[in-house]
Amino acid sequence: MLIHAGYEIAYTCPQPTPMILTLSVHPSRINDLVSLDRAHFDPPLDANTYHDSFGNFCHVIQAPAGPLTMRADFVIRDSGLPDDVAPDAPQHALGELPVDVLIYLLGSRYCETDRLSPFAWSTFGHVAKGWPLVQAICDFVHGHIVFNYAHASPLKTAFDAYTSRQGVCRDFAHLAITLCRCMNIPARYCTGYLGDIGVPRDPAPMDFSAWFEVYLGDRWYTFDARHNKPRIGRILMARGRDATDVAIVTSFGPSTLTNFKVVTDEKS
Known part of the structure; x- marks a missing residue:
């Protein structure tokens, strides 16, 4: 299967403003690209590209005062298979986990394990560990939160989503991640x-x-608490502890989003 994907995003800045962009396809998918996933800027500018501590591609730019448009357009090859399902996948005891995954058991900016741990244990403590436990958490989050763009907020945490019961896909992910971590299952955010x-x-x-x-x-x-079923055609861009680590644009100064368009279609 071939997938055509890309974006066009525009900002206006009142003054020259540094930005970090996390908009490229993840290194694990580079060999699947049929055409280059390359960021283009209008007006043209240089970008310093690096790998962050989570292995994602990032770009540092200096956005000029005034309008800036960034865009990419590419084709990528995909297996066309849905997300893997492994009902017998076991859960490790803490001492058996690889040390590099332990960070994904800790609370983070949007995932307050301390605030949700009592609820998690009282609700899921009786569920069989491993895959059934993660699925039970996804079932709960999927039924607990109502998807609503009007309630999107960059300030909303997992606990906020739990109490308000409304949000967007990042809120579903944050709440599910937090509950998994509360139950000693390493969980990381993907975009x-x-x-x-x-x-x-x-x-x-x-x-x-x-x-x-x-x-x-x-x-x-892979799990997806918003859709709560295996999906076809995911194209990973970045992974991290939560949305803080994988924000598509982190602006170090005032900026106003003026255009946002994303394309993801199966190529005929």
Whole structure:
């Protein structure tokens, strides 16, 4: 399967403003690219590209005063297979986990394990560990939060989503991640492209998507509390502890978003 994807995002800045961009396809998918995933800027400017501590591609730019448009357009090859399902995948005891995954058990900016741990243990403490436990958490989050763009907020945390019961895909992911960590399952936040492939087309404008991964057995598995079923055609951009680590644009000064368009379609 070939997927056509890309974006066009525009900002206006009152003064020259440094930015960090996390908009490139993840290094794990580079070999799947049929055409280059390259950021173009209008007006033209230089970008310093680096790998962050989570292994993501990032770009440092100096946005000029005035308007700036950034865009990319590429084609990527995908297996066309849905997310893996492994009902027997076991959960490790803490002492058996690889040390590099332990960070994904800790609370983070948007995932307040301390505030949700009592609820998590009282609600899920009786569920069989491993895959059934993660699925029970996804089932709860999927039924607990109502998806609503009007309630999107960069300040909303997992606890906020739990109490308000409304949010967008990042809120579903944050709450599920937090509950998994409370139950001693390493969980990390993912962002990327997810088009309406193999499902009815959503009439809402396309956006980037958020999901999460958990460490069970000897590998990471994909879960998606918003859709709560395996999906086809995920294109990973970045992974981290939560949305702080993988923000598509981090602006170090005032900036106003003036245009936002994302494309993700199966290529005929």
